[in-house]
Structure formats: C-alpha cells, structure tokens
Amino acid sequence: xxxxxxxxxxxxxIGAVFRASSFAARFGLLNEDLPPxxxxxxxxxxxxxxxxxxxIDQRIAALxxxxxxxxxHGELRTVQLGGRIAELVAYALEAMLHQHEARTTTLPRxxxxxxxxxxxxxxxxxxxxxxxxxxxAREIGTSQNKLKSVFKQAFGLTMADYCLxxxxxxAQQLLMExxxxxxxxxxxxxxxxxxxxxxxxxxHVGMSPRExxxxxxxxxxxxxxGSI
Numbered sequence: 001x002x003x004x005x006x007x008x009x010x011x012x013x014i015g016a017v018f019r020a021s022s023f024a025a026r027f028g029l030l031n032e033d034l035p036p037x038x039x040x041x042x043x044x045x046x047x048x049x050x051x052x053x054x055x056i057d058q059r060i061a062a063l064x065x066x067x068x069x070x071x072x073h074g075e076l077r078t079v080q081l082g083g084r085i086a087e088l089v090a091y092a093l094e095a096m097l098h099q100h101e102a103r104t105t106t107l108p109r110x111x112x113x114x115x116x117x118x119x120x121x122x123x124x125x126x127x128x129x130x131x132x133x134x135x136x137a138r139e140i141g142t143s144q145n146k147l148k149s150v151f152k153q154a155f156g157l158t159m160a161d162y163c164l165x166x167x168x169x170x171a172q173q174l175l176m177e178x179x180x181x182x183x184x185x186x187x188x189x190x191x192x193x194x195x196x197x198x199x200x201x202x203x204h205v206g207m208s209p210r211e212x213x214x215x216x217x218x219x220x221x222x223x224x225x226g227s228i
Contacts, residue, residue, distance in 0.1 A: 123163055168205060182213075186209075
C-alpha cells in the first residue's frame with residue numbers, strides 16, 4: 001500500500017491503492033483469509049490494484065498527525081512507517097467492507113431492476129386502469145411481494161402511488177385546458193365516479209378539481225350549468 005501526505009496541508013480524505021497479492025508478502029494475509037465480503041470487493045481488480053477512498057476520522061487524523069510529527073529517522077523511521085501503513089491498510093479494508101455492504105444492501109440487483117422496469121413499462125400503458133398487481137407479477141414472472149419490494153426500491157414509490165401520480169398529472173393537464181367537464185376528466189383518467197376522482201385529486205393536489213381549474217386554468221370556457 002502507498003499513502004502520500006503533504007506536510008502542513010489540511011487532509012480531507014485518504015486514497016489507498018494496494019494489491020491483494022501483497023497481503024501474503026507484506027502481512028502474511030492471503031486473499032482467502034479475508035471475509036467473503038472483502039474478497040468480493042477486491043475480486044477482478046487484483047492485477048490493477050484496488051483504490052479505496054474514505055474520509056479521515058478521528059483515528060486516522062491522529063495516526064497521520066503522529067506520523068508527520070515523528071522525530072524518528074533512518075531505520076527506526078522505516079519500522080515506524082511500516083506499522084503505520086499496516087494500520088492504514090486495516091482502515092482501508094474496513095472502509096471497503098462498509099462500502100461493499102452498503103452497495104449490496106441498498107442497490108437492487110440487475111434482475112430486480114429488470115423486473116421493476118418491466119412493471120413500470122406495463123403500468124405506463126395502463127395506469128388509468130392498472131392491472132391487478134398479482135396478475136402483473138405473474139405476467140412478468142415473479143411473486144407479488146417480490147415485485148412490490150423491487151418496484152419501491154427502484155423508484156421510491158409503490159406501484160399504486162406510481163399509477164396515482166400518473167393519473168393526477170394527466171388530470172391537472174386536462175383541467176388546465178378547460179375544454180372538458182370535471183366528470184369527463186375523471187373518466188379520462190380512469191375514474192367511474194366523479195366523487196371518487198374529486199376525493200383522490202384533493203388528497204393528492206391539496207385542492208378540489210373545481211378550485212384547481214379556477215386558479216390554474218389560463219382561461220375559462222362557458223359550460224352548461226352543473227357541468228363542473
């Protein structure tokens with residue numbers, strides 16, 4: 001491992017480059033001796049080495065400061081630096097382990113992303129009257145619970161909320177055009193009853209369709225009494 005510090009400079013972080021093969025020669029630590037998570041983290045980059053970047057915490061700051069201020073010279077300085085580098089390797093491995101765990105626990109796998117995107121493509125076509133989620137899951141080859149989980153993880157919304165968002169966005173556009181009655185807008189976005197549409201719209205937008213049209217529409221169209 002190589003680490004470079006500029007004396008007198010404020011250090012924000014450390015970049016460490018090392019090779020897994022060096023563990024055996026330098027520390028007597030073989031790749032297979034590492035935890036499985038670390039083996040996976042460095043797999044495939046043994047030839048080029050591995051770059052691990054991590055912020056300086058209190059432990060590392062004290063280590064770096066003590067190293068820069070050392071009064072040792074010659075062979076004693078070399079021995080000291082060897083120990084400090086070994087300690088930095090431990091911190092680098094710890095940082096890699098945490099980064100690997102974060103990636104594997106927060107990012108969907110490729111298969112999961114494919115399922116989520118397939119579901120979204122289907123919902124984009126039929127968001128006004130979406131299919132049952134159990135039927136949708138069978139259609140794309142997974143379970144309903146799995147599909148709900150990967151969709152929420154990928155897009156930050158449940159499938160029901162995604163469809164609602166699409167319907168309300170379209171409803172707002174139609175209301176601003178002021179060429180349809182509210183009942184017609186409700187039907188266009190998949191509601192059989194105007195009252196159900198009005199309740200959903202008010203809950204999502206914060207005002208009724210009538211209020212939205214009044215305050216947001218660029219012009220008003222004279223419609224028959226009772227049409228809005």
